[in-house]
Amino acid sequence: MQEWSAAEAEAGPDVVASDRDAPVIATRALTKRYRGGQLAVDGLDLTVPAGSVFGFLGPNGSGKTTTIRMLMGLIEPTSGTARVLGRPMPRSSRAVLPHIGALIEGPALYGFLSGRDNLLRYDAADPTADPSTRRTRVGAALDRVGLTTAAGKKAKAYSLGMKQRLGLAAALLQPRRLLVLDEPTNGLDPQGMREIRSLVRELASDGTTVFLSSHLLDEIEQVCTHAAVMAQGRLITQGAVADLAAGARGRLVVTTPDVSDAARVLKEQGVADVVVAEDRVTCEPPDRELADVNAALVTANVRVRGFGVERASLEDAFVALTGEGFDVAG
Amino acid sequence: MSPVETAVTAQPPVVQKPNPLWTFGLLRSELVTTFRRWRTLALLAVLAAVPVLIGIAVKSQTNGGPGGGGHGADGGPAFITQVTNNGLFLVFTALAATLPFFLPMAIGVIAGDAIAGEANSGTLRYLLVAPAGRTRLLFAKYTATMAFCLVATLVVAISALAVGALLFPLGDLTTISGTRISFADGLGRALLIALVVAASLVGVAALGLFVSTLTNSGIAAMATTVGLVITVQILDQIPQLHALQPYFFSHYWLSFADLMRDPVYWDDLIHNLGLQALYAAVFGSAAWARFTAKDITA
Incomplete structure (x- = not known):
């Protein structure tokens, strides 16, 4: 029980007072080298602001999972520090983890137990969970992920999507300050993905910080306020999603049946990187007035169906940062 | 839920102090989970079947050959010749028949699977993130394994008592020393023997739990533990190793028969219990040292 008093002493009044604005996750030079010398995470400085929906991106093998496991106290860092909810991990696991709901590398369930009994077991493992409210909270969590009708079925009979939902329900057994969700929409149908996204937004609007890893860039773009990109154990960039996407420039897109004429006129207008595809011509937007470019096209008898700048996506930003497509790597 | 949620999330971290009694929730959950597993029930069913087989074998032998009641002395497990006179x-x-192999094998399966099985299915990471706490989880696992030792032994004893009462007469019995004791006294000694047999398995349980912390494969941990049990039993039969044999966890197992002496001969019984305590301390500490420092990558 000494660990508890130590943890309490550490969370003295000054820590508590500044806590609301303090980052929920802050790592300094966090490094993990596995036995055998493989460097999985290399000097990671990650800052997750409170109240953000934080997208954690990177190809497979880039160190995302190792980082999450270090943050959750499952793996001891080789060097560097990690603070979660203002406390050092893994030392303060017992004080920090009850405030965190986690879905790590897919759900893991006891196949011979029903969905409800799985949740009862995970809740029993949390020493801060009140047994007198256990059944109510389990029921509420099942309801929240839409599994109430299947709660009595054995978990081995669940589909992948149902298992994923049950894993999410386990993360929602208690009100949490931080949710760590590793690929939460894996195995879900489009309807299920939409539900999970709206659930994430709903939780975030309640003030819960959500740390979300995903390989679906548009998902991150739709849901996240902040993002970080990892590759080969190193952090490439992190920041607000809007800023990251702004780093990559948008493209001017001209839709026309006269593509070759359009491409010629655009080149004459001095725009760079003209690409022709079917009935579209795309290029880097010139610095001059776009209306003049459009007028030049029309004057040259190019029949223009559509003309406009497409906003840069996070994928464009990612490609610009890593020099490779996201899907290729993972 | 949501007003509560907003209240909690808007506030600085409240250190939720666990009620000390709530920590037993994990132990209870562990027991329920262990005994609801189909595998556990199958092991218990096999153990319950052993006395039935022995009972039927003894009964048919007695019926087949007239006056053949006392001739099983060579080879059979201890006390088998007295069964026809008294079902107790x-x-x-x-217990003498299951202790060398069936019981430790069953314990090896349960103990070997304890941590490695959870790692194998991935549930270990969720238990630890819950957070179960590594020491607390290991303690719950060891307690549940020891509870299984007790239940397994009692299943054998109760099944044997039922079969014995059904097939053979019950009544006062004669101890190894030749004195007669009442049936009630005999029942008391039977219970005491069951408890001693269960305690004899504590060493195997600790060994299995330690093996279980070494690997992420439940099957490998079970096989290793059962393999160790068999190896030690074989080594215990090799005369050249007699200097080492007093340290084998199985060496004093059959000393429980001394409880049927009058007066009881305690020396080997105490050796046995001391040895089991030593195994529990050594391998329990090793399991703790290993498990609390382990990177959970499964």
Whole structure:
């Protein structure tokens, strides 16, 4: 029980007072080298602001999972520090983890137990969970992920999507300050993905910080306020999603049946990187007035169906940062 | 839920102090989970079947050959010759028959699977993130394994008592020393013997738990533990190793028969219990040292 008093002493009044604005996750030079010398995470400085929906991106093998496991106290860092909810991990696991709901590398369930009994077991493992409210909270969590009708079925009979939902329900057994969700929409149908996204937004609007890893860039773009990109154990960039996407420039897109004429006129207008595809011509937007470019096209008898700048996506930003497509790597 | 949620999330971290009694929730959950597993029930069913087989074998032998009741002395498990006179002896016979192999094998399966099985299915990471706490989880696992030792032994004893009462007469019995004791006294000794047999398995349980912390494969941990049990039993039969044999966890197992002496001969019993305590301390500490420092990558 000494660990508890130590943890309490550490969370003295000054820590508590500044806590609301303090980052929920802050790592300094966090490094993990596995036995055998493989460097999985290399000097990671990650800052997750409170109240953000934080997208954690990177190809497979880039160190995302190792980082999450270090943050959750499952793996001891080789060097560097990690603070979660203002406390050092893994030392303060017992004080920090009850405030965190986690879905790590897919759900893991006891196949011979029903969905409800799985949740009862995970809740029993949390020493801060009140047994007198256990059944109510389990029921509420099942309801929240839409599994109430299947709660009595054995978990081995669940589909992948149902298992994923049950894993999410386990993360929602208690009100949490931080949710760590590793690929939460894996195995879900489009309807299920939409539900999970709206659930994430709903939780975030309640003030819960959500740390979300995903390989679906548009998902991150739709849901996240902040993002970080990892590759080969190193952090490439992190920041607000809007800023990251702004780093990559948008493209001017001209839709026309006269593509070759359009491409010629655009080149004459001095725009760079003209690409022709079917009935579209795309290029880097010139610095001059776009209306003049459009007028030049029309004057040259190019029949223009559509003309406009497409906003840069996070994928464009990612490609610009890593020099490779996201899907290729993972 | 949501007003509560907003209240909690808007506030600085409240250190939720666990009620000390709530920590037993994990132990209870562990027991329920262990005994609801189909595998556990199958092991218990096999153990319950052993006394039935012995009882039927003894009964048919007695019926087949007239006056053949006392001729099983060579080879059979201890007390088997007395079973026809008193069904209570089937309890001692069954325990003597299952202790060298069936019981430790069952314990090896449960103990070997304890941590490695959870790692294998990935549930270990969720238990630890819950957070179960590594020491607390290991403690719950060891307690549940020891509870299984007790239940397994009692299943053998109760099954044997039922079969014995059904097939053979019950009544006052004669101890190894030749004195007669009442049936009630005999029952008391049977219970005591069952408890001693269960305690004899504590060493195997600790060994299995330690093996279980070494690997992420439940099957490998089970096989290793059962393999160790068999190896030690074989080594215990090799005369050249007699200097080492007093340290084998199985060496004093059959000393429980001394409880049927009058007066009880305690020396080997105490050796046995001390040895089991030593195994529990050594391998329990090793399991703790290993498990609390382990990177959970499964």
